[in-house]
Amino acid sequence: MIKILKLLRRSIPIAVCGALLLFACSKSKQPDTTPRYDPSKPLTLQRFTPDSGGVGTQMIIYGENFGSDPAIVKVFINDVPAPVVGVKNNTIFVLIPSQAGEGPVKVKVGADAAMKEVTSTTHFNYLFNPVVGTLAGFTDKDGKTAIVDGDIKKAQFEEPYWLVFDQHKNLYLLEEYRGLRFIDSARTMVKTLFRTGNGLDRPRTLAFNPTFDTLYVTNDQWDERGLSTAILTPESGFTRWNSLIFSQTTNGGDANPKTGDFFFNSYAKGEMFKWDRTTKSSRLMYRVDDVNWEFNIQFAPSGDFAYIVVVNQSYVLRTKYNRETGMLDAPVHFAGGRGQHAHRDGVGADARFDHPQQGTFDKNNNFYLADVMNHCIRKITPEGVVSTFAGRPREYGYADGPLRKAQFDRPQGIAYDEAAATFYVADQKNRRIRTISVE
Structure with a gap:
């Protein structure tokens, strides 16, 4: 304190110095009034x-x-x-x-x-507060984009189409007519695994087997002698495909998540097939009423049943997996009006879709479906109740935000990460990967 007073005397009057000293001393004598927890008193x-x-x-x-x-x-x-x-x-x-x-x-x-x-x-x-956001992708001021790999903040997409997870929650993404992309589980990086060509020109669906050592890629082509399904394996980092099935016009397939049985279609004749892994041959199960129908097959996590989403006729069938025969039972009409393209929430056949595409399941077997030309995501309960989950029906655009205020532009693919309570959406014409966070 004496040193402080000597310094103060050089610059300020003694009276002021004395006042400051008195203030400093009075402050130093004040008790600590900070409230403290007292374990002797009740909480x-x-x-x-x-x-x-x-x-x-x-x-x-x-x-x-x-x-x-x-x-x-x-x-x-x-x-x-x-x-x-x-x-x-x-x-x-x-x-x-x-x-x-x-x-x-x-x-x-x-x-x-x-x-x-x-x-x-x-x-x-x-209170849950689900919201639509954007994970990756953008367009320039003229609405243009490209295939760009690297940092997810700089990555770009052209025609994002179909999504699946591996066991580590890495995301595999088809670009329609273009190839296979990859987004790491940390959601920091994007890379291209392969480009289309050499007979694999229009990959349509992706499906892992239960052990994640085989990735099935169906290939849409009109030549019945051409490649209909290819497979990729971890040995090549899923970068090199090998031919598996020929001689069918295929645009949809899926593997049972419990048994690994692979099923696929031939849309020209409305046929459903099972791939026999032992004989390495296709086995016809049945034909359906429609021909030249575009459809895909999507199994529930239990493997007990699958939905057949009929894209160009805008309705959904349900088929049971018969564990005794290892086959799929003949499907029954489940939701939507056959050939009636519109938007309407409702129950079963009273509901309306407009070119539905990929769907995904939650833990309660609710099915969330990308309804392409309605520009929204629909929800189908196990009882067949159809509702609009996200997006503005019949209004395309790009907007993040609350579920029913957000906008999509022809969403094609969707996958659900239950652990993160997040949906990932391939928003094709917005050239982006969108997210729906539902906690």
């Missing part, structure tokens, strides 16, 4: 606000004896840890965590033997 939780909200919502918890050290305060919403952003003795500020659900608010303060906890008598109600 109380009186109320919290708001009582509902989505991820990232700020909650204020009111009570007593919280202290002021966030390091010793833990908060749980329905037993899900919530980030603590501030504490002021009688208030705690937290952010609502993802997928908190409905349940009480629990506060823990202190450490080891000094820790106390208290739980609210009322429940917080978590």
